[in-house]
Amino acid sequence: MTRKKKILLIISTVLLVVTAALSVALVIHLTKQGTDERPPVGITPVESRDLVVYFLDAGQADCTLLMCPEGCVLVDTGLYEDRFRTLAYLNSLGVKTIDWLVVTHAHSDHYGGADSVMEAYRVDNFLLGGGISTAYGYEKMLETAERKKINTVEPFAGYRFTVGEMICEVLGPLRDYGDENMNSTVLKITYGQNVILLMADTGFEAEAELVVRYGEKIRADILKLGHHGSAYSTSSYFLKAVHPRYAVASCGKNNDYGHPAPSTRSRLLELTVPLIITHENSPAVIFECTGEEVIRR
Numbered sequence: 459m460t461r462k463k464k465i466l467l468i469i470s471t472v473l474l475v476v477t478a479a480l481s482v483a484l485v486i487h488l489t490k491q492g493t494d495e496r497p498p499v500g501i502t503p504v505e506s507r508d509l510v511v512y513f514l515d516a517g518q519a520d521c522t523l524l525m526c527p528e529g530c531v532l533v534d535t536g537l538y539e540d541r542f543r544t545l546a547y548l549n550s551l552g553v554k555t556i557d558w559l560v561v562t563h564a565h566s567d568h569y570g571g572a573d574s575v576m577e578a579y580r581v582d583n584f585l586l587g588g589g590i591s592t593a594y595g596y597e598k599m600l601e602t603a604e605r606k607k608i609n610t611v612e613p614f615a616g617y618r619f620t621v622g623e624m625i626c627e628v629l630g631p632l633r634d635y636g637d638e639n640m641n642s643t644v645l646k647i648t649y650g651q652n653v654i655l656l657m658a659d660t661g662f663e664a665e666a667e668l669v670v671r672y673g674e675k676i677r678a679d680i681l682k683l684g685h686h687g688s689a690y691s692t693s694s695y696f697l698k699a700v701h702p703r704y705a706v707a708s709c710g711k712n713n714d715y716g717h718p719a720p721s722t723r724s725r726l727l728e729l730t731v732p733l734i735i736t737h738e739n740s741p742a743v744i745f746e747c748t749g750e751e752v753i754r755r
């Protein structure tokens with residue numbers, strides 16, 4: 459082989475290696491596009507004969523899973539961008555069928571992953587509250603529910619369903635507040651003597667009316683704060699009536715809204731209610747409810 463041929467061979471080999479490396483990098487880049495930037499995270503399920511509540515870290519969004527031996531209820535589904543993360547959570551927790559999927563209202567931080575959840579799992583019932591949206595993702599979710607013939611229910615105050623020993627009751631909205639957040643579905647879950655109150659994105663006005671309507675019935679062991687712990691939710695009046703042992707706020711790290719708000723934090727502090735924030739306890743804030751006791755896991 460001449461010196462010239464040798465040089466040509468080396469150059470062509472180098473070019474071939476560089477082209478191959480660039481192609482691999484391009485494929486990896488394209489595969490990553492449109493998916494969750496953070497790696498999917500698994501959760502070790504709590505072995506229990508009773509109810510386990512998982513407040514999943516859905517970033518600046520909501521996603522709560524209530525699991526008992528007979529089945530499960532999923533309340534809100536996180537953002538569309540985080541759908542693979544949500545599915546990874548559910549998968550790692552051994553979810554096979556979702557007895558009830560609840561979308562509390564028509565905002566994407568609550569319904570965003572619903573379509574993917576319906577595609578990935580058998581969903582028996584779909585409780586769809588809090589107005590409607592013309593957003594593409596929302597309409598796609600409705601289409602999927604229809605195509606899969608999922609029993610779809612529009613909630614109203616007083617509507618209730620059960621999964622095993624778990625009793626789920628819709629407490630609100632009590633009327634049309636002319637605002638999607640305020641109109642979101644408020645759920646009370648009772649398991650034996652334990653009560654969990656999920657406030658979705660409601661605020662002061664709706665809270666006050668719930669206290670007037672339900673009185674003692676509003677008391678709960680675990681309160682998921684309204685509207686990610688915003689300044690306009692969780693009034694002292696409401697907190698005194700609910701008298702929770704634990705408060706949970708579903709918030710993203712360094713979120714643009716400054717949730718949970720300092721004023722909400724101080725109202726909780728005043729009544730010595732510990733505040734537990736999802737992103738600080740990623741991948742999930744977990745409670746086991748035995749029907750008598752509520753145990754933080």
Ligand SMILES: [Zn+2]
Nearest residue numbers: 565567659685
């Ligand atoms: Zn929200």
